[in-house]
Amino acid sequence: MGNDTQVSFEDTSVAFSYKSDAALKKANSIFAMVNHPWISSLAIGSVKLALGLRLPVEGIIKKTAFDHFCGGVSIDSCDDEIALLAKFGVGTILDYSVEGEHSDRGFDQTMEETLRTIEKAQQNRAAMPFCVFKPTGVAPSELLEKIQRGDALTAEETQSFERVRTRFDTICGRAFEAAIPVLIDAEHSWTQDPVDALSYEMMAKYNRERAIVFNTFQLYRTISLPNLKSALADAQIHGFRLGAKLVRGAYMEKERARAAEMGYPDPIQPDKEACDRAFDEGLRFCVDNLAKLDLVCGSHNEQSNRYLASLMNERGLSHGDERVWFAQLFGMSDNISFNLAKAGYRVAKYLPYGPVRSVMPYLFRRARENTSVAGQSSRELVLIRKELERRKRESKNGKSTGGA
Ligand SMILES: Cc1cc2nc3c(=O)[nH]c(=O)nc-3n(C[C@H](O)[C@H](O)[C@H](O)COP(=O)(O)OP(=O)(O)OC[C@H]3O[C@@H](n4cnc5c(N)ncnc54)[C@H](O)[C@@H]3O)c2cc1C
Numbered sequence: 001m002g003n004d005t006q007v008s009f010e011d012t013s014v015a016f017s018y019k020s021d022a023a024l025k026k027a028n029s030i031f032a033m034v035n036h037p038w039i040s041s042l043a044i045g046s047v048k049l050a051l052g053l054r055l056p057v058e059g060i061i062k063k064t065a066f067d068h069f070c071g072g073v074s075i076d077s078c079d080d081e082i083a084l085l086a087k088f089g090v091g092t093i094l095d096y097s098v099e100g101e102h103s104d105r106g107f108d109q110t111m112e113e114t115l116r117t118i119e120k121a122q123q124n125r126a127a128m129p130f131c132v133f134k135p136t137g138v139a140p141s142e143l144l145e146k147i148q149r150g151d152a153l154t155a156e157e158t159q160s161f162e163r164v165r166t167r168f169d170t171i172c173g174r175a176f177e178a179a180i181p182v183l184i185d186a187e188h189s190w191t192q193d194p195v196d197a198l199s200y201e202m203m204a205k206y207n208r209e210r211a212i213v214f215n216t217f218q219l220y221r222t223i224s225l226p227n228l229k230s231a232l233a234d235a236q237i238h239g240f241r242l243g244a245k246l247v248r249g250a251y252m253e254k255e256r257a258r259a260a261e262m263g264y265p266d267p268i269q270p271d272k273e274a275c276d277r278a279f280d281e282g283l284r285f286c287v288d289n290l291a292k293l294d295l296v297c298g299s300h301n302e303q304s305n306r307y308l309a310s311l312m313n314e315r316g317l318s319h320g321d322e323r324v325w326f327a328q329l330f331g332m333s334d335n336i337s338f339n340l341a342k343a344g345y346r347v348a349k350y351l352p353y354g355p356v357r358s359v360m361p362y363l364f365r366r367a368r369e370n371t372s373v374a375g376q377s378s379r380e381l382v383l384i385r386k387e388l389e390r391r392k393r394e395s396k397n398g399k400s401t402g403g404a
Pocket of ligand 1: 184185186187216218220247248249250251252268269270271272273275297298299300301304327328329350
């Protein structure tokens with residue numbers, strides 16, 4: 001049954017209950033640093049230079065930004081974080097965040113590692129409800145781009161694409177056997193068509209009974225809402241259940257720059273409002289079609305998360321309806337994740353892991369995302385400071401401050 005109370009994301013004591021005072025203070029220092037645009041740029045530049053010169057900076061990175069945003073350097077080193085999130089009803093999506101693979105050997109290694117995340121999830125499915133992979137972790141982006149352009153492939157490229165198909169199939173097949181759904185991330189628009197095609201091929205094979213394979217819809221692309229609707233129509237025709245992960249999209253600047261440079265129409269919504277409207281319409285479409293699809297909402301936007309919760313409420317769905325998941329990234333938007341989980345919704349967080357050096361592109365993206373816009377502190381920093389203040393007040397009043 002639905003519940004009439006509106007979910008609130010204000011309670012920072014719930015949001016940060018899993019963080020000790022020391023961890024919260026460390027988070028405050030990290031976010032305060034990246035909040036300053038010039039300090040953030042300087043730090044990113046210096047770290048890039050130091051890594052390039054092979055200076056021993058990995059230890060410092062590991063103890064600071066890495067620990068805040070990542071689970072560890074290997075699957076097993078994520079155990080503490082997995083257990084901690086599970087204690088508060090939040091699932092973990094182990095995300096092997098090594099980027100920039102170019103060789104078949106690298107793609108095979110990423111596939112093997114993804115299979116290990118499925119195995120790990122199988123051992124504790126309540127704590128690890130999904131696994132995930134990035135298409136360009138198992139496929140050469142130049143090849144995907146060539147296929148999307150419609151260029152003829154050489155015999156070697158055709159074989160290379162067959163290996164990509166086999167990697168997709170191996171991961172999705174293993175996910176099916178383990179009954180652990182797999183999310184296929186979306187990247188650049190110029191490589192997405194073959195990824196979509198492969199995803200639907202996998203869904204037709206493995207989503208007969210339930211949604212095991214999920215494709216990602218980036219609602220900042222004008223094409224994505226029509227794509228979502230036609231994907232559901234196709235799923236109906238071919239008799240499988242659609243797995244739909246909705247996000248806004250992470251590569252707006254790159255998408256716009258490429259379109260301008262190459263002289264084709266900008267594929268992105270004209271402004272943020274249009275993007276927000278498309279995202280919310282996508283959520284509504286999914287909730288209206290839960291008889292035929294499963295939804296994962298990947299967003300840090302409070303309004304969108306609240307909107308999805310209210311849609312569920314309007315339709316009389318229980319908070320724990322197993323067809324609807326809310327997802328955020330580890331180290332961000334804990335106010336959304338932990339308050340939703342406390343209210344009984346299904347919530348999971350991507351937990352990136354991998355060798356420090358290899359996850360640096362991921363950490364640089366998080367730093368840029370949390371840099372102050374127009375002089376305002378980033379939302380994460382505001383929330384962390386609010387909680388630090390609250391704990392200070394409580395300890396003055398002689399109460400326990402909480403925090404793991
Ligand atoms: C669990 C999870 C999984 C994710 N998986 C993917 C993935 O597979 N692929 C991917 O690309 N991203 C992915 N993301 C990132 C996501 O796409 C967003 O970049 C990020 O979450 C910020 O968007 P938001 O919904 O949280 O909210 P907000 O912070 O409210 O929105 C910011 C987003 O709005 C859009 N936007 C901003 N300004 C404009 C503008 N002027 N015009 C049009 N649009 C604008 C951009 O997409 C921007 O990222 C994922 C995020 C999460 C939490």
